[in-house]
Amino acid sequence: MKTIIPQPLPVPLAKAYRLLNHGPTVLVTSANGSERNVMAAAWNMGLNYEPALVSVVIDKATFSRELIEASGKFALNIPARGIAAQTLAVGRVSGRDLDRANHVDKFSAFGLHTFTGADATLPLVNGCVGWLECTLIPEPHNQTQYDLFIGQVTAAWADARVFSDGRWTYGADTPTDLQTLHYVAGGTFLTVGDAFEVSPAAPLG
Numbered sequence: 228m229k230t231i232i233p234q235p236l237p238v239p240l241a242k243a244y245r246l247l248n249h250g251p252t253v254l255v256t257s258a259n260g261s262e263r264n265v266m267a268a269a270w271n272m273g274l275n276y277e278p279a280l281v282s283v284v285i286d287k288a289t290f291s292r293e294l295i296e297a298s299g300k301f302a303l304n305i306p307a308r309g310i311a312a313q314t315l316a317v318g319r320v321s322g323r324d325l326d327r328a329n330h331v332d333k334f335s336a337f338g339l340h341t342f343t344g345a346d347a348t349l350p351l352v353n354g355c356v357g358w359l360e361c362t363l364i365p366e367p368h369n370q371t372q373y374d375l376f377i378g379q380v381t382a383a384w385a386d387a388r389v390f391s392d393g394r395w396t397y398g399a400d401t402p403t404d405l406q407t408l409h410y411v412a413g414g415t416f417l418t419v420g421d422a423f424e425v426s427p428a429a430p431l432g
């Protein structure tokens with residue numbers, strides 16, 4: 228794996244939803260006590276500007292869910308193509324099945340390096356281009372019935388090479404390793420394509 232050194236710049240909370248607007252697959256990171264974990268999640272979206280809210284589906288069978296429900300927090304990390312293989316792997320293996328007694332977790336198992344942002348206990352993943360730290364807003368009915376988790380974003384960052392002034396800046400010159408990942412199925416992802424500007428169509432008269 229190539230090491231991509233993150234260049235995180237703070238994103239205003241009211242603009243944090245824009246990190247998710249184009250539909251990237253995310254890595255959900257979580258921690259509780261001495262345990263930490265990471266899983267892939269394609270089913271995520273922004274939910275509100277102010278306060279900044281996000282939602283993500285986290286299946287009952289996941290180890291991540293146990294840590295998030297216990298700690299009341301999680302982070303959404305937006306992986307780039309340079310860690311596509313690791314993104315797929317942490318979406319196929321459960322942290323529960325690793326040798327946790329010997330401190331093997333999914334980060335170490337798949338060579339994912341981490342750093343911390345505002346919350347010193349919540350791992351953020353290198354090789355990502357956006358990061359949103361979130362406090363869980365408990366909604367037991369949604370969580371139990373639909374596996375749907377809502378978080379209030381408490382801090383957000385984006386990689387300055389691909390996000391500035393509140394928007395993604397992808398273009399033909401962007402290194403492919405920095406492109407976001409958009410899940411199809413199996414081992415297939417799409418990446419971001421060309422940006423284009425459009426004016427709204429006039430109503431038919």
Ligand SMILES: Cc1cc2nc3c(=O)[nH]c(=O)nc-3n(C[C@H](O)[C@H](O)[C@H](O)COP(=O)(O)O)c2cc1C
Pocket residue numbers: 252264265266267268269270271284285286288289290291292314315316317318319320321322323410
């Ligand atoms: C690309 C991709 C996207 C995924 N999206 C979701 C998702 O949105 N929600 C979910 O619950 N599981 C999703 N999964 C499956 C989890 O990542 C998987 O169950 C993972 O092993 C859970 O890890 P854990 O038990 O260590 O928490 C996805 C898997 C992949 C590969």
